[in-house]
Amino acid sequence: MIYKYCGHSGVQLPVFSLGLWHNFGDVDDYATARDMIVYAFEHGVCHFDLANNYGPPPGSAERNFGKILKEDLTGHRDEMFIASKAGHEMWEGVYGDGSSRKNLIASCDQSLRRTGLDYFDVFYSHRYDGVTPVEETMQALIDIVRQGKALYVGISKYPPALQQKCYDILAEAHVPCLLSQYRCSMFDPHAQKNNFQVAADNGSGIICFSPLAQGLLTGKYLNGIPEGSRAARKEGFLQESQVTPERVEASRQLGLIAQERGQSLSQMALAWLLADKRVTSVILGTRTLDQLKNNLETLNNMSFSEEEMSRINAIISNPDIWF
Numbered sequence: 296m297i298y299k300y301c302g303h304s305g306v307q308l309p310v311f312s313l314g315l316w317h318n319f320g321d322v323d324d325y326a327t328a329r330d331m332i333v334y335a336f337e338h339g340v341c342h343f344d345l346a347n348n349y350g351p352p353p354g355s356a357e358r359n360f361g362k363i364l365k366e367d368l369t370g371h372r373d374e375m376f377i378a379s380k381a382g383h384e385m386w387e388g389v390y391g392d393g394s395s396r397k398n399l400i401a402s403c404d405q406s407l408r409r410t411g412l413d414y415f416d417v418f419y420s421h422r423y424d425g426v427t428p429v430e431e432t433m434q435a436l437i438d439i440v441r442q443g444k445a446l447y448v449g450i451s452k453y454p455p456a457l458q459q460k461c462y463d464i465l466a467e468a469h470v471p472c473l474l475s476q477y478r479c480s481m482f483d484p485h486a487q488k489n490n491f492q493v494a495a496d497n498g499s500g501i502i503c504f505s506p507l508a509q510g511l512l513t514g515k516y517l518n519g520i521p522e523g524s525r526a527a528r529k530e531g532f533l534q535e536s537q538v539t540p541e542r543v544e545a546s547r548q549l550g551l552i553a554q555e556r557g558q559s560l561s562q563m564a565l566a567w568l569l570a571d572k573r574v575t576s577v578i579l580g581t582r583t584l585d586q587l588k589n590n591l592e593t594l595n596n597m598s599f600s601e602e603e604m605s606r607i608n609a610i611i612s613n614p615d616i617w618f
């Protein structure tokens with residue numbers, strides 16, 4: 296594994312982290328979830344990305360993760376960096392959603408109980424909810440740290456107009472923003488253009504989610520929608536309508552370049568994200584142990600020639616394939 300310092304902090308993170316949004320809920324196979332978490336940890340993936348609502352059902356990914364920690368990885372807590380988040384709909388009533396102080400503080404407590412942890416290494420505001428003043432949300436994060444429930448804080452998906460304000464409030468309280476989490480992939484260049492530089496300028500680490508565009512950058516949709524794939528699953532967030540002919544064709548063309556490089560399309564797409572030196576870590580979202588093993592083999596070939604980069608850019612600069 297390769298580790299990178301996270302922004303201006305003293306914390307290092309693996310360049311590949313493991314995310315539990317899909318594939319670790321009660322609807323998924325527990326033994327596979329356990330095998331992936333244990334394999335990841337044993338291969339240097341010591342950062343795990345959770346959120347209150349991951350499952351389904353919501354909360355079950357945190358519960359399953361806690362069980363696996365207790366049963367299979369006991370004694371290793373201090374070798375791990377564990378994240379959770381609050382901000383998306385989680386429980387009934389007006390306090391179960393959004394970025395209010397009420398939601399964040401209650402949710403952090405619930406997440407600690409579900410995972411059985413004493414504290415999170417990083418706790419995020421999962422999103423700007425369009426209403427709550429960022430002063431309120433950032434103060435809740437600061438207080439979560441002051442209460443000893445998290446060591447660091449992060450923001451996720453915050454729009455560029457509010458990012459700087461978040462960094463300023465957090466810095467003033469001496470609880471700097473450790474991580475800024477954004478969706479980013481060859482099919483989604485927006486955060487690279489709009490959010491990364493302000494994060495880097497403020498000393499925040501950058502961590503990318505949905506690096507394979509939920510599977511579109513694996514080549515699996517070249518001949519339709521395979522059974523069991525995210526686009527085929529009713530609980531999957533990738534909609535059939537997002538598997539467009541333009542994206543499928545782009546993934547076919549990118550796959551040919553990957554083949555010349557002696558790696559899979561997934562591996563090339565992951566390496567491409569880390570070619571941006573501002574990025575600290577990329578969150579993998581695997582469904583099977585083989586997918587995880589395959590993705591970690593990316594580490595064998597992470598560099599690109601200028602010619603490869605310009606051929607890739609020619610394909611991915613087409614706005615029709617962007618999310």
Ligand SMILES: NC(=O)c1ccc[n+]([C@@H]2O[C@H](COP(=O)([O-])OP(=O)(O)OC[C@H]3O[C@@H](n4cnc5c(N)ncnc54)[C@H](OP(=O)(O)O)[C@@H]3O)[C@@H](O)[C@H]2O)c1
Nearest residue numbers: 314315316344504505506507508509510524525580582586
């Ligand atoms: N902050 C936020 O709001 C936010 C939002 C979304 C995600 N996240 C975080 O980011 C993590 C990753 O997101 P993601 O799951 O969307 O990542 P992703 O890598 O874009 O998509 C994961 C899916 O890609 C497919 N895949 C992965 N590796 C493969 C391989 N080697 N071969 C074939 N298929 C492969 C699998 O699809 P199939 O299931 O079809 O096999 C897998 O379920 C999440 O778990 C979560 O921690 C954060």
